[in-house]
Amino acid sequence: MFITLDNQEKQIFESAFSFREVPRNFTLIKEGDITKEIYFINKGLLRLFYNNDGEHITAYIYRENLFAASYDSFLEGTPSYQCLETIEESELLVLTKENMEHLYKVLPKFNILTRKIAEQRFINAQRIMSSFLLDSPEERYIKFAEQNNDLFLRVPHHMIASYLGITPVSLSRIRKRLLNKEKQ
């Protein structure tokens, strides 16, 4: 991890989180909510998405050991533009805004941890943005598949398609094209 904690600090840290088990297709955040929680995924799969006139556009797919949230709403206290749902039955560690602020007070080191997490998150976002600028949809698919092969079995393809910025039809065509190339 990014910081080291002694036993007492570890206890303070852990007691700030609460455990929650949720079924699949469960809505954690819906559009317009002012969210007061972020979720550390112990087990399961979550999807953050935009609701574009009823069309659901995937913003991100969160795996085990990641913090999932609608960050702008959580950090700025504004209504969320995004929705957060489980794709699979999931086990979450929930951190409320209240508990988070308490952690900042009693455990100043926590600022270092969240700074480093925010920095990592930004670097990751930068990679995704660069991929939209530098790569074709087909290249984006290839890179995604290399790093997330398991998700094609765990997630409906249309959710992956919208994450890549293409339609399910186009994703299907790309997959077919690459399969034919492989065969040759």
Add this chain to the structure above:
Amino acid sequence: MFITLDNQEKQIFESAFSFREVPRNFTLIKEGDITKEIYFINKGLLRLFYNNDGEHITAYIYRENLFAASYDSFLEGTPSYQCLETIEESELLVLTKENMEHLYKVLPKFNILTRKIAEQRFINAQRIMSSFLLDSPEERYIKFAEQNNDLFLRVPHHMIASYLGITPVSLSRIRKRLLNKEKQ
């Protein structure tokens, strides 16, 4: 700003920065550099871009009062994938990695500041990513123009085109199309 400092703290903070004046089209970071500095823009305009086989793809255009950097290289100590150049003659406040680490030591509050900056940076990145998912190139152009009208006079259009993920030809067509709509 995000934190309050007393006079002594303010002095420590300010003395960590050094002033630098650079001409236009000046290279601050080139591909492969391991960057040791970030730049606060007092005056001027900077462009972060990718070098894609000699083609320069704009990653971001930094204005006055922003921190510009190749963050992944700066934070992780890895060779930069990005280049940073001035578009205009610029006045910069330079913060070296060394001075930054010193600030973290003597001014723990500095963690709060950089955390909040990193959070803002991520929220901004999220807006840009959502625009690639939700908007057409034409819509991206319109939104960009609404918020950065002045840049069309300060920046060559092909640099804006690549930032929007399109070619200069396509940007020109979009502008013409919108101009014709306006006339009607």
Add this chain to the structure above:
DNA sequence: TAGAGCCGTTAACATATGTAAAGAAAAATC
């Protein structure tokens, strides 16, 4: 001031993706 290079626009053509619709396969639900 002449020349070189950069810049924005336009045209012609190629093509990948979007849209709409239909159907088959798989999964979920009762």
Add this chain to the structure above:
DNA sequence: GATTTTTCTTTACATATGTTAACGGCTCTA
């Protein structure tokens, strides 16, 4: 286990963008 729903693929057609090239205008500079 039957039915409903979801998922994925495929087809046909429309279109916006990419590519290449050419041109005129502008800027910088030598």
